[in-house]
Amino acid sequence: MPRISRRDDVxxxxxxxxxxxxxxxxxxxLIADAVGLNKGTLYHYYPSKSAILYELLSDQVDETIALAARVSSDARPYERLRELIRLQVERVAGVSxxxxxxFHEIPWIEKNLSDEQVKDLRQRIDTYRDITEGLLSEGAxxxxxxxxxxxxxxxxxIGVLAYVPEWFRLRSAEATAEVVDELSTFVMAxxxxxxLGSP
Known part of the structure; x- marks a missing residue:
């Protein structure tokens, strides 16, 4: 019988x-003890602590870029920016x-990851930055x-978005919708x- 993977748990x-x-x-x-595996089994899933960090950071960047792809290209610049902000606030309000x-570790990637990993992450972060700055410039x-x-x-x-997981703890749909509306309005204002009109 095949062994059930614990990779997601790890x-x-x-x-x-x-x-x-x-x-x-x-x-x-610490990770092995918390997940209930011996360290040898843990290394079967990830060869190092930095491999876990790199995967976590990579996926967050990719998912953020994917949000930008959901924004309508036909809308006016300020409408596209507002939609992108709303999507991002909704995501960070997930308290993940x-x-x-x-947000805690991205400033320290040069210290904690390999040069190749840092270069790869920086390139994708630049893609996100270009999208956001492009919308701001286009709108101006x-x-x-x-x-x-x-x-x-x-x-x-980014500073507004980064702090949401630190203080937002209410997981109800109503509370999340209120945070999305309030922070999106705050940023757009x-x-x-x-x-121009209501943000």
């Missing part, structure tokens, strides 16, 4: 431990350990958004040109 447990202890303080022993780990040129330093504003938007 990944979820590692994300929880990375979030609780921080990546640097977490160990494969993996998302929290992403169209007169829908105010003139701004698009790089600074893009980082500010900061970039819309005065007089």
């Amino acid at each position: 990944r979820a447990t590692a994300a929880r431990i990375f979030r609780e202890y921080g990546y640097s303080s977490a160990t494969m022993d 350990d993996e998302l929290a780990v992403f 040129v169209a007169g829908e958004l105010r003139e701004m330093d698009v790089t600074m504003i893009q980082y500010s938007i 900061g970039v819309l040109r005065s007089g």
